Amino acid sequence: MSDPNPCLECGICCTHFRISFYWAEADDAPGGFVPAHMTEKLNHHMSCMKGSNQLPRRCSALEGEVGKAVSCSIYENRPTPCREFPVFFDDGTPNPKCDELRALIGLPPIEPLGFPRAA
Template sequence: MDAYNPCLDCGICCTHFRISFYWGEGDDAPGGFVPAGMTEQLTPHLRCMKGSNELPRRCSALGGEVGKQVFCTIYENRPTPCREFPTHFEDGTPNPKCDELRAGIGLPPLPHLPMPHAA
């Protein structure tokens, strides 16, 4: 059974940040994986997800209703910033930015995660 993923009932980060990344992550570049049609060019070296560079922000890959039930339509091919934004840090402490954004849409703070004991 998979662990609970708080991102599946939140999604606020997908409506708060400009999701920018190196152009070579686009699937129109050798080895790229992010669907290029869902991106826009920012500079010669940077792209962002469509919808995340304008107000109100909403990443073009976000499906569902923020704060209720959401999903990423390109989860396996999402860009690096999405892969690297942690809900929790290595010590199990919740990311305070997540808690701040969650509070803004009426969601409770994230719990501390229990850390496995070293063997």
């Protein structure tokens, strides 16, 4: 059995960071994949996910209640920063930034991969 995805109970990163990326990742550019209607222009080269450029932040693609149950409505078409933010590093250790953000909403640290989870 695989470990459950800790992101599905958290989502705090989607309310903490401005999610900015190269404008051509949006689907109104040839080869783009991020739904353009969910983005806003930052400058000639960069866009960001709507909702992530002002306070309070909340990415327009985030669904559900942070700290309880969340999902990304465009997971298969999410921008590069979301794809590249690791919950776990290659050796299975959790990203300390995840644990830092999780603590802000009262969630416990993430267990390293390969270790049994506490019941």
